[in-house]
Amino acid sequence: MSEINLKGTNYRLTKQRRIILEELKKVCTHPTAESIYKIVRKRIKNISFATVYRNLDFLEKNGYVLKLKIKEKKARYDGESKPHRHLICKCCGKIIDIFDCRGIIIRSKELKACGFVPDCGCLEIPGFCKQCEAKAKHLTINRFAPAKHKIIL
Amino acid sequence: MSEINLKGTNYRLTKQRRIILEELKKVCTHPTAESIYKIVRKRIKNISFATVYRNLDFLEKNGYVLKLKIKEKKARYDGESKPHRHLICKCCGKIIDIFDCRGIIIRSKELKACGFVPDCGCLEIPGFCKQCEAKAKHLTINRFAPAKHKIIL
DNA sequence: ATATTTATTGCGAATAATTATCAATAAGAG
DNA sequence: CTCTTATTGATAATTATTCGCAATAAATAT
DSSP: OOEEEOTTSSOOOOHHHHHHHHHHHHOSSOOBHHHHHHHHTTTSTTOOHHHHHHHHHHHHHTTSSEEOOBOOSSOBEESOOSOEEEEEETTTOOEEEEOOOOEEEEEOHHHHHHTOEEOTTEEEEEEEOHHHHHHHHTOOSOSSSOOSSEEEO | OOEEEOTTSSOOOOHHHHHHHHHHHHOSSOOBHHHHHHHHTTTSTTOOHHHHHHHHHHHHHTTSSEEOOBOOSSOBEESOOSOEEEEEETTTOOEEEEOOOOEEEEEOHHHHHHTOEEOTTEEEEEEEOHHHHHHHHTOOSOSSSOOSSEEEO
16 A cells, blocks of 8 residues: 655645545546545545545646546546556447556657657557457448548548 | 538538538637637627537537547547547647658557557647747656655555 | 428527635644 | 644535527428
């Protein structure tokens, strides 16, 4: 189990923060704030939902947890703060962690030309999980360009 | 300029849809629904905001436009539906298109093992734009793990 | 053309995730 | 033990997006 050393800062390791972090580190999923709230409430009966939001924000801003950058209604958090990538299934929404990624190579002259420095420490990679990929094979739908209609250029 | 051929479908190319698409293709930015609404209203004075949302959704679902998958409050749309990538500056939020990307190589045994098939036709790559990268060099802050405090494991 | 069917629109209300407010409380410093 | 400041809990506010529905417009049948 991990501990936080807040010496030399104005921040405090409150019971709320400690327990939110502990619980988030216990699960291997990528829970929403609501889900974390429900779990934490078992240990702090009267914790406020706002406190959970505030502290997830605090923990993320200070590098203790990750907040996924996917476009979903509800934000998702990750108790593992070590840089790693997430595979996001475009079909079922499943999130798969990959930790062994030795590098992401983006072959683009434009990228080099504009001087952009990729930081893929927390990168969400869209695609299709094994199960959905298998299902998609039977369909004629083009997953990559889902146009039903023709575009005349 | 592009045209839509809706023959053989139940969908209609209404004035609203045509103008939303036309205007979205005119700009090289990645506007929000609100921004598109403001532009389109110049041509259709009484268009409803809900119509803009509905039709952006329609156009995206049918492959005419892209909807960025970044975690921002407001959704952002792209009139260019051809597969391409976006560089997202973690510092200033700038969005840069790259079209010449010949491929993204993800070196991971875990990825291969789980059978996930990446589909990076619309991938958002985080990092730092030239300007922000230059600024960041002067700082001691570790951009990759923004923790202000120490974590004792 | 005109009538009929069905998709789409405009309006306003509803939803829902997140944030802000603020008095009360708890934690650390002196 | 007192003082200062950070944090909390409760609740209200915000805001992007969606929903419901009658009115309208577009395609199809007559």
